[in-house]
Amino acid sequence: MKSSVIIFPGSNCDRDMDVALKKFGFINQMVWHNDIDLPKSDLIVLPGGFSYGDYLRCGSIAGKSRIISSVIDFAKSGGMVMGVCNGFQILTETGLLSGVLQQNINLNFICKNVFIKINNNKNKYFENIKKNILELHIAHNEGNYFCSQDELKSIEDNDQIAATYCDQNGKINEENNPNGAIKNIAGIFNEKKNVLGMMPHPERMIDKYLSGEDGSIFFTNLLNNLK
Amino acid sequence: MIVKVIITLKKGVLDPQGKAIQQTLIGMNFSSVKEVRQGKFFEIDINEKDETKAKSKVQEMCKKLLANLVIEDFKII
Numbered sequence: 001m002k003s004s005v006i007i008f009p010g011s012n013c014d015r016d017m018d019v020a021l022k023k024f025g026f027i028n029q030m031v032w033h034n035d036i037d038l039p040k041s042d043l044i045v046l047p048g049g050f051s052y053g054d055y056l057r058c059g060s061i062a063g064k065s066r067i068i069s070s071v072i073d074f075a076k077s078g079g080m081v082m083g084v085c086n087g088f089q090i091l092t093e094t095g096l097l098s099g100v101l102q103q104n105i106n107l108n109f110i111c112k113n114v115f116i117k118i119n120n121n122k123n124k125y126f127e128n129i130k131k132n133i134l135e136l137h138i139a140h141n142e143g144n145y146f147c148s149q150d151e152l153k154s155i156e157d158n159d160q161i162a163a164t165y166c167d168q169n170g171k172i173n174e175e176n177n178p179n180g181a182i183k184n185i186a187g188i189f190n191e192k193k194n195v196l197g198m199m200p201h202p203e204r205m206i207d208k209y210l211s212g213e214d215g216s217i218f219f220t221n222l223l224n225n226l227k
Numbered sequence: 228m229i230v231k232v233i234i235t236l237k238k239g240v241l242d243p244q245g246k247a248i249q250q251t252l253i254g255m256n257f258s259s260v261k262e263v264r265q266g267k268f269f270e271i272d273i274n275e276k277d278e279t280k281a282k283s284k285v286q287e288m289c290k291k292l293l294a295n296l297v298i299e300d301f302k303i304i
Contacts, residue, residue, distance in 0.1 A: 055243075055247045055248065064251050064254065064255055065251075
């Protein structure tokens with residue numbers, strides 16, 4: 001399976017993502033933001049970081065970069081596009097995903113492990129996943145997912161909530177909401193479920209020497225689903 | 228009353244953010260954009276009925292906190 005990771009000026013999780021994808025068997029290529037064409041890929045990843053210094057709004061300038069029109073075309077034709085952290089912010093700015101990531105409600109940059117509950121596994125990202133609750137890492141200042149009431153109704157009706165923050169037993173409440181996200185949302189899909197945006201970083205949990213290996217479960221499963 | 232303030236970078240001070248926005252706009256085919264300077268806008272609701280007094284207080288706030296006068300100008304509107 002072939003994957004591509006887009007590098008923007010200010011991306012800083014691009015190489016971690018590259019390492020993770022390769023570790024679990026993807027043939028990965030790095031793609032520069034100023035390129036026009038995407039290499040043939042089964043999965044496009046927009047990595048975490050601070051693309052263009054978070055100027056204007058997080059992800060807004062990357063959302064208009066040269067490569068993005070190819071990413072949008074790829075996604076609209078059903079291609080798998082995953083954005084993690086800043087990648088999620090970029091996807092909302094392109095309009096591929098609804099809503100926006102606002103500043104964390106407590107105004108702090110949050111850097112810690114959290115638990116997320118997979119809300120919908122009828123898609124290529126989470127189908128057959130061994131665990132329903134994953135421990136992953138978050139590191140962000142703008143992760144407070146927000147959307148209008150109409151948009152929320154539409155994403156709920158269409159089962160587009162991918163994952164929600166919870167405790168280790170899967171309990172979803174305010175206490176386990178790190179950033180103030182509406183309905184504890186940690187990640188969402190587009191309508192067709194081929195585009196996924198999420199704040200937690202699976203690429204940071206892929207080795208026993210890191211603080212956990214739940215990211216390994218995610219990537220192994222993803223590769224199997226794409227085969 | 229509400230007092231509105233615009234804070235902008237002084238002429239000649241490098242604005243990398245404005246520059247990045249300008250380049251993005253040009254990339255989006257707004258090719259006539261010559262320059263973009265980004266600033267900040269504040270609406271301050273102040274418990275003061277006299278306009279002159281309110282504005283003078285906001286002016287003080289600008290000097291003490293809202294603007295860095297080394298690189299920024301402020302305009303009360």
